[in-house]
Amino acid sequence: MKGSIVILCDVRYFPTQAFRLALEVANSFDKPLCLLSLASNAKDVIDIEPIHLQWKRQNEQPFLTHCALGSLSSLSTVLSEMEAVMLIMSLTQKVHSYRIMPLLRACRDLRIPYVFTKEEISPSSLKRWLVPVSFLPEEKEKGVIASSFARFHGSSVDLLLANDYGTRAASNLDAIQSLFSKFSVSYQIVKGVKDSFSIQQEAVKRASRGEADGVILTASREYGLDDLIFGPPERKMIATSRVPLLFLNPRSDLYVLCG
Numbered sequence: 001m002k003g004s005i006v007i008l009c010d011v012r013y014f015p016t017q018a019f020r021l022a023l024e025v026a027n028s029f030d031k032p033l034c035l036l037s038l039a040s041n042a043k044d045v046i047d048i049e050p051i052h053l054q055w056k057r058q059n060e061q062p063f064l065t066h067c068a069l070g071s072l073s074s075l076s077t078v079l080s081e082m083e084a085v086m087l088i089m090s091l092t093q094k095v096h097s098y099r100i101m102p103l104l105r106a107c108r109d110l111r112i113p114y115v116f117t118k119e120e121i122s123p124s125s126l127k128r129w130l131v132p133v134s135f136l137p138e139e140k141e142k143g144v145i146a147s148s149f150a151r152f153h154g155s156s157v158d159l160l161l162a163n164d165y166g167t168r169a170a171s172n173l174d175a176i177q178s179l180f181s182k183f184s185v186s187y188q189i190v191k192g193v194k195d196s197f198s199i200q201q202e203a204v205k206r207a208s209r210g211e212a213d214g215v216i217l218t219a220s221r222e223y224g225l226d227d228l229i230f231g232p233p234e235r236k237m238i239a240t241s242r243v244p245l246l247f248l249n250p251r252s253d254l255y256v257l258c259g
Contacts, residue, residue: 001064004034006084008075008103010095011037011051013119014058018090021115021123021244023061028153031085034064036078038071045069072106079110086112091238092119100235107219110249113145115214117244123213126153126244130212132160132203133176134196135168138250142216143176145248150185157187158212162199169196201237208242219247 005026007018019035026033035052039045045067052065068078079087087110089103100116107114117123129149131142149155159176162169173189180187194202200217207215220232238245 001032001034001066002083003085004032004064004082005029005086005088006079006082007033007035007088007090009035009037009090011048012095013092014055015090015092015119017119017121017123018088018117019059019063021117021126022088023063024125025086025088025153029085029148032064033061034066034082034084036082037065037067038075038078039067039069040071041069072102075106076109079112084112087114089114089116090119091116094119100238104219104232104235104238107247108249111251113246113248115244115246116238116241118242121242123244126214127155128211128213129155129157129216130160130203130207130214131157131176131216132162132192132199133169133173134162134199135164135166135172136196136218136250137172138218138248139169139172140175140179141248141250142218143179145216145246146176146187147179147183147185150180150187151183155213157185158190159187160190160192160199160203160206162194162196163192164195201233204237204241204243204245208240212243214244214246215241216246216248219249 005022007015007022009015022033037048039048048067070078129146131146133139146157150157161173192199192202203215219234
């Protein structure tokens with residue numbers, strides 16, 4: 001399971017769309033694919049393991065499975081022990097055990113990229129990424145992930161620059177461009193309509209209209225009072241998006257997907 005692309009699974013359904021998406025990414029980056037289920041006790045583990053075995057029998061593509069004792073609150077620890085490099089979470093209207101906010105809270109401490117996708121929407125092959133660039137310093141980390149997908153997955157990248165009066169967003173754009181130049185990554189620059197406070201929401205709307213297959217975003221640094229009551233901006237973006245959304249937590253020690 002070391003270095004695997006992990007899908008968090010509810011055993012009441014097989015995550016068909018998430019599996020397809022994860023398999024393509026795992027093959028491109030030459031990583032193993034692992035389906036992870038969480039069990040609250042030893043009895044649940046016994047119940048889950050036959051379901052995992054059935055999934056393997058029903059799919060021609062090889063993949064790993066893992067049932068870990070714990071809850072969503074221990075997700076970060078479980079993934080760290082697995083040495084996972086990416087987490088993919090499947091949302092569906094079929095069941096409601098994994099709602100957006102509990103998942104977002106569980107991902108707060110992750111040092112790896114995590115993706116939200118939906119079973120009711122057939123995702124593309126993530127060959128076109130839209131990357132909003134604001135004035136926040138952590139925006140530069142988006143360039144690392146976008147570069148990895150361009151080099152190993154054959155993705156194109158559009159950089160959506162925030163419409164700010166200051167120069168900090170432009171400086172972040174320059175830093176990403178410099179990184180892309182080192183790896184000969186081709187890209188396009190698109191001027192956004194919104195400023196740094198709303199450019200991520202604009203990116204999700206653009207992608208949902210067909211301008212991209214996925215969006216690379218940064219999660220909120222802290223949850224304020226409004227975020228605790230109404231949910232952070234990423235909750236609404238996930239709820240309304242019609243494409244997979246990849247999130248990075250704002251910290252400097254993120255794993256590199258291709259490492």
